Amino acid sequence: MDPKFLKPYNPAETEGRIYKMWEESGFFNPDNLLGERSEPFTIILPPPNVTGRLHMGHALMLALQDTFIRYKRMRGFKTLWLPGTDHAAIATQAVVEKQIKKEEDKSRHDLGREGFLKRVEAFAAESHDTIVGQIKAMGASLDWSREAFTLDEKRSLAVRTVFKQMYDAGLIYRANRIVNWDPKGQTTISDDEIVYEERPGTLYTFRYTKDFPIPIATTRPETKVGDVAVAVHPDDARYKEFIGKEYDAVFCDAPIHIKVVADKEIDPTFGTGAVGVTPAHSFTDWEIAERHDLPKDKLVINEFAKMMVPGRLNGKKATEAREMVVEWLKNEGLFEKEEVATHNIATAERTGGVIEPLPKLQWWVDVDKEVPDRGKTLKELMLEPVRDGKIKIIPDYFDKTYFHWIENLRDWCISRQIWYGHRIPVWYKGEEIAVGEAPEGDGWVQDEDTLDTWFSSGLWTFSTLGWPEQTADLKLFHPTDVLETGHDILFFWVARMILMTEFALGTIPFKTVYLHGLVRDAKGQKMSKSLGNALDPLEIAGKYGADAARMALVVGNTPGTDMRISEDKVRGYKHFANKLWNIARFVLANAGGARVEISGPEWKEFEALAKDVTKDLEEYRPYLAAEKLYHYVWHRFADQIIEESKPVLKSPDAATRQALLRALLEGSLKLLHPFMPFITEEIWQSMGHEQLLMVSEWPARIKQ
RNA sequence: GCACCCUUAGCUCAGUUGGUAGAGCAGCGCAUUUACACUGCGAAGGUCGGGGGUUCGAGCCCCUCAGGGUGCACCA
Numbered sequence: 001m002d003p004k005f006l007k008p009y010n011p012a013e014t015e016g017r018i019y020k021m022w023e024e025s026g027f028f029n030p031d032n033l034l035g036e037r038s039e040p041f042t043i044i045l046p047p048p049n050v051t052g053r054l055h056m057g058h059a060l061m062l063a064l065q066d067t068f069i070r071y072k073r074m075r076g077f078k079t080l081w082l083p084g085t086d087h088a089a090i091a092t093q094a095v096v097e098k099q100i101k102k103e104e105d106k107s108r109h110d111l112g113r114e115g116f117l118k119r120v121e122a123f124a125a126e127s128h129d130t131i132v133g134q135i136k137a138m139g140a141s142l143d144w145s146r147e148a149f150t151l152d153e154k155r156s157l158a159v160r161t162v163f164k165q166m167y168d169a170g171l172i173y174r175a176n177r178i179v180n181w182d183p184k185g186q187t188t189i190s191d192d193e194i195v196y197e198e199r200p201g202t203l204y205t206f207r208y209t210k211d212f213p214i215p216i217a218t219t220r221p222e223t224k225v226g227d228v229a230v231a232v233h234p235d236d237a238r239y240k241e242f243i244g245k246e247y248d249a250v251f252c253d254a255p256i257h258i259k260v261v262a263d264k265e266i267d268p269t270f271g272t273g274a275v276g277v278t279p280a281h282s283f284t285d286w287e288i289a290e291r292h293d294l295p296k297d298k299l300v301i302n303e304f305a306k307m308m309v310p311g312r313l314n315g316k317k318a319t320e321a322r323e324m325v326v327e328w329l330k331n332e333g334l335f336e337k338e339e340v341a342t343h344n345i346a347t348a349e350r351t352g353g354v355i356e357p358l359p360k361l362q363w364w365v366d367v368d369k370e371v372p373d374r375g376k377t378l379k380e381l382m383l384e385p386v387r388d389g390k391i392k393i394i395p396d397y398f399d400k401t402y403f404h405w406i407e408n409l410r411d412w413c414i415s416r417q418i419w420y421g422h423r424i425p426v427w428y429k430g431e432e433i434a435v436g437e438a439p440e441g442d443g444w445v446q447d448e449d450t451l452d453t454w455f456s457s458g459l460w461t462f463s464t465l466g467w468p469e470q471t472a473d474l475k476l477f478h479p480t481d482v483l484e485t486g487h488d489i490l491f492f493w494v495a496r497m498i499l500m501t502e503f504a505l506g507t508i509p510f511k512t513v514y515l516h517g518l519v520r521d522a523k524g525q526k527m528s529k530s531l532g533n534a535l536d537p538l539e540i541a542g543k544y545g546a547d548a549a550r551m552a553l554v555v556g557n558t559p560g561t562d563m564r565i566s567e568d569k570v571r572g573y574k575h576f577a578n579k580l581w582n583i584a585r586f587v588l589a590n591a592g593g594a595r596v597e598i599s600g601p602e603w604k605e606f607e608a609l610a611k612d613v614t615k616d617l618e619e620y621r622p623y624l625a626a627e628k629l630y631h632y633v634w635h636r637f638a639d640q641i642i643e644e645s646k647p648v649l650k651s652p653d654a655a656t657r658q659a660l661l662r663a664l665l666e667g668s669l670k671l672l673h674p675f676m677p678f679i680t681e682e683i684w685q686s687m688g689h690e691q692l693l694m695v696s697e698w699p700a701r702i703k704q
Numbered sequence: 705g706c707a708c709c710c711u712u713a714g715c716u717c718a719g720u721u722g723g724u725a726g727a728g729c730a731g732c733g734c735a736u737u738u739a740c741a742c743u744g745c746g747a748a749g750g751u752c753g754g755g756g757g758u759u760c761g762a763g764c765c766c767c768u769c770a771g772g773g774u775g776c777a778c779c780a
Contacts, residue, residue, distance in 0.1 A: 005739090008740085008742055009742090196779095201779095203780080216780075217780055218780055219779080219780075220780090231780085266780080267778095267780085270779085270780065271780055272780085273780090274780080275780040276780070277780090278780095282780085284778090284779090284780080285780085341779085342779095343778095343779050344778085344779060395709095397708060397709075398708090400707065400708065401707080401708065401774090401775055401776080404706085404707065404708090404775080404776060404777095405775080405776070407776095408776065408777070487774095487775095490775095491775095552728085555717095555718080555727075555728085556716090556717055556718045556719095556727065556728080557717090557718090558717090558718075560709080561709080561710080561717090562773095562774095563716090563717080564716055564717075565716095566716080566728090566729080568716095568728065568729045568730090569716085569717095569727095569728050569729075570728095571728090571729085571742085572727085572728045572729070573728085574742070575742050575743090577742090578740070578742050578743095579740070579742085579743090581739095581740080581742095582739050582740035582742095582743090583739070583740080584739090585739050585740070586739030586740080587739085588739095589739070590739080612720095615720080616720070619720070621720060623718070624718080624719080624720065627718070627719090627726085627727065630727075631726085631727080638739085638740085638744095639744080639745090642739070643744090646739095
């Protein structure tokens with residue numbers, strides 16, 4: 001017996017060596033796997049953002065996916081787990097901008113587009129290397145020969161190709177429309193990138209002039225200089241007589257022209273039952289303006305959230321202007337009352353900036369237009385595979401959330417005013433426009449904007465497999481089997497992948513969506529650097545072993561439910577790893593060499609466990625499978641079977657018992673391998689096996 | 705406002721198709737020439753949020769109430 005078994009299990013000494021052994025075997029690559037393996041099993045890794053380091057959520061994702069992949073590999077599937085990273089456009093740009101500001105007190109504009117992009121790329125490359133090292137440390141059996149990046153040459157081609165196809169199909173269009181403008185990030189963002197924060201606010205009631213017949217209630221008095229109408233409910237008896245009338249006024253130095261319109265969307269019971277309509281700075285007002293053919297180009301706030309209007313307000317910050325308007329109203333005797341009202345403020349997810357709705361010329365994806373040759377809209381194409389069960393979401397109650405989101409979906413704004421990302425593949429020359437690839441000849445100017453990062457992420461399952469080229473990989477491995485990701489990006493990503501794949505390939509991107517919960521600290525707080533409660537997966541794995549970290553993340557972690565993780569839990573599974581180590585020590589010392597037919601109740605019991613665990617894995621209950629294995633190995637195999645074996649090993653039945661113990665250990669190693677790959681492989685190798693445990697045969701066969 | 709989830713041991717959470725509840729940590733008693741002290745054995749601890757119903761049988765299914773959370777919408 002190897003003397004290392006006389007000491008406690010030492011993951012630090014083991015893991016690097018084992019991972020290297022796996023990598024050198026070539027078996028991470030499905031092309032090298034031995035045997036028939038006609039059936040593929042594919043997971044494309046959700047690409048971590050190249051914004052720095054991995055966190056516990058990534059570790060969880062890696063643990064779960066590696067468990068699924070290792071299980072299927074042992075069951076004889078041609079398994080592909082494809083790695084990659086995400087350029088994460090706005091997120092990465094924001095990190096580098098902050099860094100440059102802090103270190104050199106410069107903005108991206110000081111560096112220029114080209115110079116700035118070089119800096120971002122250098123940062124991204126560094127992050128990439130850190131991340132790959134972290135992924136390997138977790139034991140992830142990814143096929144590194146197929147690694148992809150959302151912004152590399154092949155993925156860029158895929159992006160340009162889809163863009164052109166959607167443009168030609170009339171699904172991508174350019175339009176001037178009210179958008180979510182982030183004054184802090186100086187870019188538009190999509191509806192999904194908004195976080196609503198409940199804040200106390202004030203609802204002011206006032207009149208435009210002394211003789212204006214209708215009082216107005218608003219939380220944003222400063223925008224009232226941009227009003228073009230007052231909307232009331234058509235049946236509101238108080239205001240019926242004024243509908244259709246027009247008024248001129250000077251509001252805080254600015255001339256305004258107000259038309260009274262009737263709109264059934266107005267709630268007569270809220271405020272005064274009359275809305276001052278500001279089409280350029282409010283989504284609902286924009287829609288009212290469209291319905292009543294009101295002017296929509298009256299801009300009074302600019303991209304920096306500053307007023308642009310004749311008179312005293314000009315150049316003031318919107319928040320400052322608000323106070324000035326209120327003061328003016330009071331001085332003029334137009335102010336009626338103010339009430340406290342909590343309301344939701346739209347903020348940008350990445351920068352925290354308060355969203356300022358503004359009309360902007362942007363690129364959009366039309367989700368309500370019929371897709372040529374499909375006879376369905378993109379919305380319907382997103383809805384159908386989930387509704388028909390072609391795509392199964394785990395846990396299934398997320399179906400409802402998904403449907404609800406799609407029903408409320410508006411056109412997707414895909415252009416961003418940032419530099420890092422896929423530049424919009426559109427070129428202009430006077431009135432001419434070219435889409436897809438850069439046209440020949442002089443005088444063409446490319447669109448300045450870049451694409452929403454989720455546009456390229458949406459192609460991930462097939463761009464990684466070589467599309468638009470019809471590669472052998474694409475044919476064999478797509479649609480993929482499982483998408484395993486956090487429930488927080490169900491809309492951002494999962495929905496967009498379904499949209500893109502249905503459009504470009506006419507098929508689904510994956511059959512199963514497994515949504516894990518978010519990892520929180522022991523107190524239930526979200527882990528973050530600023531709170532100082534973030535556990536570094538690498539540090540945890542270094543201290544307790546990657547296997548222990550993985551078990552702690554997997555056991556009891558049900559899909560869709562946020563989980564808490566603490567070092568104590570990881571320590572518990574380190575003890576378990578050591579228990580397994582000592583079981584191996586006992587078996588190696590007491591059960592060498594015997595070759596006897598295995599049977600008896602203990603073996604039957606093991607076979608039943610193997611079947612049970614297999615069923616759990618097939619039905620995506622890794623949290624249960626891991627717990628059952630833990631219980632069996634410690635409290636049945638070690639506590640009972642080994643204890644009972646001690647006298648038997650001194651009896652005439654020793655040979656049979658030795659064979660049983662050996663078989664139970666080997667079987668347990670196999671079942672545990674997907675969860676704790678390092679220690680199981682290490683023990684397996686110490687038992688004198690020539691082949692890797694990673695590609696050994698799974699000890700149970702049940703139908704899927 | 706609409707929808708969904710959660711409420712189980714002191715704490716944090718599991719509990720697959722309904723068959724009198726389990727992990728981690730904490731904590732109690734015993735054991736140190738034991739495969740393993742990174743330990744073992746044993747005990748204790750739960751009217752499974754309250755109430756009602758279905759069932760031979762409910763932590764699990766249905767209704768209802770209370771508390772906590774999330775998503776979406778509204779937000780003049």
